[in-house]
Amino acid sequence: METLELQDTYQQDSQQLRSPCATTGGAWLNELRGRALQRFAELGIPTVKQEAWRFTNLRALSREPHRLADTGNLEIDPAILDRWAVDEANNHRIVLVDGRFRQDLSNLDGLPDTVRFTHLAAEWARDPKFVESHLGRYAPFDGDALTALNTAFLQDGVVIRIGRDLRLTEPLHILYLSSGQQAKRVSHPRTLIVAESFSESVVVETYLAAGEAAYWTNAVTELVVEPGARVTHYLAEFENEHAHHIHTLAAVLDRDSYLESQNILMGAALARNNVRVAMNGAGAEAHINGLFLGHGNQHLDNDIVVDHRQPHCSSHQNFRGILDDKSHGVFGGRIVVREDAQKTDSSQSNRNLLLSDDARVDTKPQLEIYADDVKCAHGATTGQLAEDALFYLESRGVEPRDARDILVYAFAHEIIEQMKLLPLRKQLEAVLLDRFSKIRQLGE
Amino acid sequence: MLEIKNLHARVEDKTILKGLNLTINPGEVHCIMGPNGSGKSTLSQVLAGRESFQVTEGEIRYKGRDLIELEPHERAGEGLFLAFQYPVEIPGVSGMQFLRAALNAQRKYRGEEELDAAQMMKLFRAKAAEVKIDMASLKRSVNEGFSGGEKKRNEMLQMAILEPSLAVLDEVDSGLDIDALKIVSDAVNAMRSVDRSFLLITHYQRLLNHIVPDFIHVLVNGRIVKSGGKELALELEEKGYAWVEEHANITVG
Numbered sequence: 061m062e063t064l065e066l067q068d069t070y071q072q073d074s075q076q077l078r079s080p081c082a083t084t085g086g087a088w089l090n091e092l093r094g095r096a097l098q099r100f101a102e103l104g105i106p107t108v109k110q111e112a113w114r115f116t117n118l119r120a121l122s123r124e125p126h127r128l129a130d131t132g133n134l135e136i137d138p139a140i141l142d143r144w145a146v147d148e149a150n151n152h153r154i155v156l157v158d159g160r161f162r163q164d165l166s167n168l169d170g171l172p173d174t175v176r177f178t179h180l181a182a183e184w185a186r187d188p189k190f191v192e193s194h195l196g197r198y199a200p201f202d203g204d205a206l207t208a209l210n211t212a213f214l215q216d217g218v219v220i221r222i223g224r225d226l227r228l229t230e231p232l233h234i235l236y237l238s239s240g241q242q243a244k245r246v247s248h249p250r251t252l253i254v255a256e257s258f259s260e261s262v263v264v265e266t267y268l269a270a271g272e273a274a275y276w277t278n279a280v281t282e283l284v285v286e287p288g289a290r291v292t293h294y295l296a297e298f299e300n301e302h303a304h305h306i307h308t309l310a311a312v313l314d315r316d317s318y319l320e321s322q323n324i325l326m327g328a329a330l331a332r333n334n335v336r337v338a339m340n341g342a343g344a345e346a347h348i349n350g351l352f353l354g355h356g357n358q359h360l361d362n363d364i365v366v367d368h369r370q371p372h373c374s375s376h377q378n379f380r381g382i383l384d385d386k387s388h389g390v391f392g393g394r395i396v397v398r399e400d401a402q403k404t405d406s407s408q409s410n411r412n413l414l415l416s417d418d419a420r421v422d423t424k425p426q427l428e429i430y431a432d433d434v435k436c437a438h439g440a441t442t443g444q445l446a447e448d449a450l451f452y453l454e455s456r457g458v459e460p461r462d463a464r465d466i467l468v469y470a471f472a473h474e475i476i477e478q479m480k481l482l483p484l485r486k487q488l489e490a491v492l493l494d495r496f497s498k499i500r501q502l503g504e
Numbered sequence: 505m506l507e508i509k510n511l512h513a514r515v516e517d518k519t520i521l522k523g524l525n526l527t528i529n530p531g532e533v534h535c536i537m538g539p540n541g542s543g544k545s546t547l548s549q550v551l552a553g554r555e556s557f558q559v560t561e562g563e564i565r566y567k568g569r570d571l572i573e574l575e576p577h578e579r580a581g582e583g584l585f586l587a588f589q590y591p592v593e594i595p596g597v598s599g600m601q602f603l604r605a606a607l608n609a610q611r612k613y614r615g616e617e618e619l620d621a622a623q624m625m626k627l628f629r630a631k632a633a634e635v636k637i638d639m640a641s642l643k644r645s646v647n648e649g650f651s652g653g654e655k656k657r658n659e660m661l662q663m664a665i666l667e668p669s670l671a672v673l674d675e676v677d678s679g680l681d682i683d684a685l686k687i688v689s690d691a692v693n694a695m696r697s698v699d700r701s702f703l704l705i706t707h708y709q710r711l712l713n714h715i716v717p718d719f720i721h722v723l724v725n726g727r728i729v730k731s732g733g734k735e736l737a738l739e740l741e742e743k744g745y746a747w748v749e750e751h752a753n754i755t756v757g
Contacts, residue, residue, distance in 0.1 A: 452592040455552045456606035456666065457580035457613065466605060470596030470645075 067101050069125035074212045086188065089214065092196050096211035103205035115390040115422045116332055116361045121304060126276050128213070129158035129238065129245035136165060136237065136270060144266045144298065146233050146483045152177060153233040154218055159247035161216050165235075174223025177232050180250065183219040191219065195252055198282040199310035199336075206306050210248040210280040217250030222259040222289070231262040231481060236279065240271030240300055251281040255289040255317075264294040264484065267305060267327070274302035274329070281309045285317035287341060292320040294484060298491075299327035301356065308334040313373075315341030322479050323350035323362065323379075326491055330359040337366045339373040339401070350379040351475040351488070354387030354419070355495060361390035364408075368401035368431075375405075380475050381412040382468060383419035384495070394426040395436060402431050408438040413445065413471050415464075465496035505530050505567065505670055505701045512561035512726075513543075513550045520546040522726035523562070528670070531698040535712060536705050537737070538723035539745040544705045545589060547723070548674040551703075552586040553579050566670070580606070581613030585668030587659040589675040591647045599642035599658065603628065603665055610666065628665055635664040635691035653684035660691040671695075672703045677711040689714030709741040722748045 074097050105122035106113040134157060145151060154177060155165035161179035168177055176183060184191050201208035218234050236249045255261055267277060277299060285291050299305045305328040313319055325331045337346050352360040366375045381389040391410040412421040423440040445467050453463035472492060479485050506528040513521040520543045528534050538544050549557045551564070553576035564571040567582065574582065594602065607627075608618040619627065632639045637657055647655050656676055663671055676688055692702065692715050704717060712720075712734065720737055722730040722745075730736065730748050740748070 446592075448592045449594050451552075451554055451576065452588065452594070453602070453606070454576040455580055455586050455588075456602070456662065457577050457610035458605050459577050459609060460575070462605065462609065463577075466597060466601075467594070470594060473596040 066105070066122065066125045069127070070100065070209065070212065071097060073128050086184070088192055093212050093214055096201050096208045096214075099201055100205055100208040100212055103208060106205055112363060112392065115388075116330070116359065118304075118330075120330070121276060124244065126244050126246035129242070129247045129275060130160075131158055131239040131241055134239050134241070134270075136162070138165065140268070140270055141165060141235055141237070144235065144268060144296070144487060146264050146266075146481055147231050148483070150230045151233070152230060153235060154179065155235045155237060156216065156218065156249060157237045158239050158245070159216060159236075159249055172223075172226060172228070174226045175228060176219060176221035178219055180217040180219055180252070190221070191252075194254055194282070194284065196282075198284055198312045199280050199308060204308070206278055207280050207308055207310075210250060210278050210308075213248040214250055215248075217252065220251070220253040220261075220263060222255045222261045224256040225258045227260045229260075229262070231264050234263070234265045236265065236267050236277065238267075238269040238271075238275050238277060238299070238303065240269035240273045240275055240303070243273045243275065245273070246276040246278060249277065249279040251279070253281065253283040253291070253293070255283070255285045255291045257286045258288040259286075260290045262292045262294075262481065264296060264481065266296045266298065267307070268298045269300040269303060272300055272302060274304075276304040277306065279305075279307045281307070283309065283311040283319075285311065285313045285319055285344075287315040287317060289314075290318040292322070292480070294322045294479070294481065295324065295333065296484060296487070297325045297327055297331055297333070299331070301327060301329055301358065303328045305331040306334075307332070308336065310336045311346075312338045312340050313344035313346060316343040317341065318344070319346045321346070321348045323348070324488060325350070325352040325360045325362065328358065328360070330361075332361045332363065335362070335364045337375065339366065339368045339370055339375065342370045342372045344370070344373045346373075346375040348375070348377045349475055349478055351472055352379070352381045352389055353472070353491070353495070354381070354389055355384040356387060357385070358387040359390075360387070361392070363390075363392040365394045366396070366406065368395070368397040368404045368406065371400060371402045371404070373401065373404055375407075377408040377410075378475065379410045380472065381410070381421055382415065382472060383412065383421060384415040386416070386418040388419070389421040391421070391423040391440070392426070393424075393438070394428065395438070397427075397429045397431050397434050397436065399430045402433045404431060404434040404436070406434070406436045410440040411471075412440075412442040413468065414442060415445070415468070468492075468496050505532075506703070507565040508562070510562035511550070511559065511564065513546055513557055513559050515546065515557055519560070520726055521550070524723075524727055526721065526728065528701045528703060530669075530701055532719065533696065533702040533704065533715065533717040534719045534721065535717040535737075536703065536721050536723050536728075537707070537709070537740060539749070540707070542723045543726045544707075544723055545674055548586055548589075548672050548705055551584065551672050552576060577609065578613065580666075581610045583669035585663055585666055585671045587656075587663060587671065587673040587676050589678065591650075591655040591659055593648045593650075594646040595648050597646050599644060599646050600628075602646045603642065603662060606662075607666060631664040631667075632661060635660060635694050637661045637664070637687065637691060652679040653681065656680060656684065656688050660688055664691060664695060669699065670701045670703070672705065674705045675707060676704070677706055677708060685711070685714060709737045712737045724749055
């Protein structure tokens with residue numbers, strides 16, 4: 061009965077959505093949404109009985125439906141956004157509040173002509189063919205209920221197109237802000253990034269909230285990296301600690317392309333970060349790194365799948381978790397090497413630090429290798445702070461509490477130092493600082 | 505400076521120190537020698553305050569205070585330094601960060617003003633020059649990937665910068681080649697002064713060719729069984745530990 065009510069609500073809400081392309085045709089989009097809704101109805105919210113969700117329980121989402129968050133033109137204090145700025149000088153940012161584009165908070169000017177950095181409805185009006193040829197092509201929803209639901213609610217979102225050969229060093233910043241004014245509300249952010257051949261770009265997605273209510277963010281980002289292009293993508297999840305946050309990055313890498321995916325999970329009551337990388341062209345290279353920092357009762361889950369479909373590709377995953385109090389971390393990393401993907405060079409590492417007896421981590425590496433000439437290394441460790449390192453610091457005069465903080469910082473640092481975007485690193489260090497007080501004195 | 509009376513200590517259920525007595529005055533260099541398992545390292549760990557080493561009897565007075573009551577970081581703040589036999593690797597923390605945290609923590613403990621990064625750097629340079637040890641290692645993570653010799657040199661650099669009043673050097677000579685041994689010994693000799701004391705703990709007489717102690721003690725089975733001047737080292741070298749062990753059995757028995 062509950063399931064019925066859930067489906068009915070989503071069906072109703074989805075059908076009432078206005079289409080971003082209502083004025084210019086776009087039957088394909090309505091058709092896509094319809095199919096996605098149908099698929100969601102068949103799949104339902106995932107349960108712990110499914111292997112991929114064994115450690116992450118979404119019962120709060122399946123228990124009752126979440127209505128679409130819609131707070132109209134809620135007044136937002138820009139300071140909330142400025143705090144997370146990643147490039148104060150240029151500040152190319154697009155802001156969506158509860159999934160709706162906000163011109164008044166965004167800054168889309170000052171970019172080269174060969175960059176599109178806009179919201180979905182605007183891009184649809186300008187270049188419907190472009191949107192149609194990419195949107196929905198990289199994030200399949202047949203086996204993924206939540207991507208199906210996101211697609212069923214496709215309404216607005218962000219479109220980024222980096223023109224051929226363009227080297228854009230200034231980061232493009234997407235801020236998805238949840239109003240957080242009402243509980244049981246959901247938004248379905250959708251981002252499409254097309255990096256054309258030999259372009260270079262940096263894109264940051266920041267998720268945050270203005271209020272303290274228990275909302276749900278169900279985001280999907282599609283990313284295609286065309287031949288020879290290079291993309292650095294950051295996910296900075298700073299949701300409020302009552303929220304559910306689901307994010308799926310579906311990336312397709314073409315020949316000789318390069319992706320660096322940096323993932324930070326810090327907020328939310330429950331966060332699930334799906335990274336799906338398809339190595340679709342020979343010679344592609346992917347680095348997928350993450351830091352998840354849990355305290356209180358937080359549940360932070362990273363689920364990574366790298367699919368090697370072509371030869372001579374390399375992929376490297378490096379995730380670190382730091383879990384305090386009663387928090388629960390999950391790392392699932394799957395590497396698939398198909399028959400044709402000879403000379404694959406792949407590695408995966410997950411190291412976790414438990415700071416309390418009640419904290420917990422589940423880590424499960426999975427290798428599926430169908431080619432015979434490949435290199436696949438993986439390793440996972442979970443431990444507590446090294447007693448001898450603590451004593452070493454204390455024997456030099458450092459107080460026990462500070463010694464602990466220093467070691468935690470050191471553990472996180474290996475991931476943080478790979479993030480080349482300094483303002484983001486500073487934000488991260490500020491959060492660490494907030495939780496582990498001693499770090500301030502370490503300096504660079 | 506340091507006064508140890510009738511010290512008994514154990515690790516888990518095993519009693520290792522069984523009534524050790526030792527007095528070190530300001531400016532003196534003492535050396536404790538002894539065979540494996542005699543309790544040398546236990547003594548250094550007890551002095552530094554490692555939790556797993558329990559004092560069951562006796563007392564340790566340091567600068568007139570009860571040392572046993574102090575936490576490890578407080579002992580450091582009071583000027584006690586232990587050079588580790590096996591210095592610990594700390595990936596992700598540079599030597600510079602480590603020393604800044606340590607020095608400022610000690611200064612804070614003593615009620616002195618903390619130093620900023622520039623003042624620190626100046627101090628580090630001056631101290632490194634005094635003991636003639638290259639500072640390059642401070643840019644790397646503490647002890648990570650260091651050779652045995654580099655680790656021991658790094659301990660000496662830390663000692664020079666932290667300027668303790670009592671330095672306990674636990675097998676600072678083990679695993680060193682002649683060049684490294686010379687660098688380490690020169691650093692110790694450069695730091696000798698009338699108000700700084702040293703306690704060298706070693707297995708080998710070789711170290712004493714480079715650092716000449718004022719007193720030598722032989723530790724056997726948890727007690728000091730023989731004390732003397734620097735000439736005792738030569739006697740030990742000649743006759744071996746078996747000689748004192750026999751001697752110990754006679755006195756104990």
